[in-house]
Amino acid sequence: MPVLVMKFGGTSVANPDRIRRAAKRVGVEVAKGYDVIVIVSAMSGKTNELVGWVNETSPLYDAREYDAVVSSGENVTAGLMALTLQEMDIPARSWQGWQVPVKTTTAHSAARIEDIPPENIMAKFAQGMRVAVVAGFQGISPEGRITTLGRGGSDTTAVAFAAAMGAERCDIYTDVDGVYTTDPRISSKARKLDRIAFEEMLELASLGAKVLQTRSVELAMRYNVRLRVLSSFEEQSDDAGTLVCAEEEIMESNVVTGIAYSRDEAKMTLLSVADRPGIAAAIFGPLSDAGVNVDMIIQNISEDGQTDMTFSCPTDQVMRAEKAMKDAVAAGQIEYGDLMADTDVAKVSAVGIGMRSQSGVAAQMFKTLSDEGINIKVISTSEIKISVLIDRKYMELAVQALHDAFQLDKAG
Structure with a gap:
């Protein structure tokens, strides 16, 4: 059977x-x-x-x-x-x-x-x-x-x-009865998806959506296991819930599939770091050894042989990151002028496999946030996602505005 x-x-x-x-x-x-x-x-x-x-x-x-x-x-x-x-x-x-x-x-x-x-x-x-x-x-x-x-x-x-x-x-x-275009608690216009590609689900899970555990999606993608997310508390039909499947099983979809957010983010900046070969390894090696989950990374333009390095990590890992940097200084691995931590930020991300073949998504995202008076602190992109760090107090506004801007309440 x-x-x-x-x-x-x-x-x-x-x-x-x-x-x-x-x-x-x-x-x-x-x-x-x-x-x-x-x-x-x-x-x-x-x-x-x-x-x-x-x-x-x-x-x-x-x-x-x-x-x-x-x-x-x-x-x-x-x-x-x-x-x-x-x-x-x-x-x-x-x-x-x-x-x-x-x-x-x-x-x-x-x-x-x-x-x-x-x-x-x-x-x-x-x-x-x-x-x-x-x-x-x-x-x-x-x-x-x-x-x-x-x-x-x-x-x-x-x-x-x-x-x-x-x-x-x-x-x-x-x-929950499936995977939504965003958190229904934030946007009343959030729409349940019938299908979502493995890659999109993996990005959403890693960016804050808590429907599925990231490792489970990685495993499903590797072995092509079709996943269905359903509610235990509602009557089910054969097409209930959301099917997480290979991209080939999805005929048409919106350019952006979902808006994810992570409330507990911190932005850390090392000031006046020597701009030399190997400096990134000297910084992020100790952070990795200390178990700090670094996400977005930006290195500013060098001036007089000095540069600034900014990265994001979960707020509960800030103290660990600070200790790792101080230990690296004590060990003679790096030198820096100051370490600044901003723990009052949030990460908001737009995710969709349609971004591969559609231009203008970043421009629309940035304009939408600008129109709402939301300043972007850090930007990170991949083939199917754009993430920004913003002040935490604007997080829900940003999610709602982007959900409306990309018309995610309408099926593709």
Whole structure:
């Protein structure tokens, strides 16, 4: 039988009633003739509770024991989902990561999936099991220890299973009914997209859209796994939600597909840096080693052998970046006059595969912001995106204005 992967997030399995609702959706797909692999998250709020207990017990915790504790939330959900399906007379069995096995690296709390052998689950399907309920977010290291994949890891688990099992599709059930042209909480004109290309979804996810975890989209694009994002709380039709698929499956679309934003951005500027070969490596090497996620980078025109270097990073990494730069100075790697941090900025981005073949998008974006009196601090572009840093107080205005300017409330 064809295989379908269905993933249910924490809000979708927050209590026994919601687990029953999710199980009914699984039953519908089983009735259509699918063997189903269900990936479940921990019940809403449980992972935070478990993390809190670990921190309370041992602030400088052993990462291996952290994973042992934090992964238990998914185990509970998987068992309850399997029991619920059994009560519906659907042959189901729960699986923990090590039982499949989901083979991962040894990086506890941030492991990456290396292999999912399909033999064990496929053998059970052949014996009459119709649903395998797998605990998401977890796996097993080469040393035989439980590992976890980091926040949002259940999305990654679901896509990895779809790739490993040759699934027809991977359905991600969440608390929203699809991918929108922008955040509906900011713009009432936001429109649900029927389809979106992998590359566009990857850009939107990395730029602040929280519908799908970035690693899961990367994996889906690499293995061409068709993803569907749906709501757990609304009645579904065959064309419900948003399909994330290859660009070739999208006939026509707007030049710009969506407007993304990230509220928690910081702009950092190193003043009076020596303009010489290797200076960029001397700056961004230590930042990388310190785990600072640098995004936009601008180097100003050199004057008298000195230049200014500006970059953006998440606000919660500013202190780490400042320490990395001071340590680099102490080690004799770099010298600079001053380090300025502006933590009151936001990033707003326009994304669309149509930008490849259409000129004038940047000009329209910049004019729209200018007409609203919004000053641009930093600009960054790629083949299918344009991002700007602006004062945070103008973020919602910018999103609404750009959404209107590119007429995203209308289908392409």
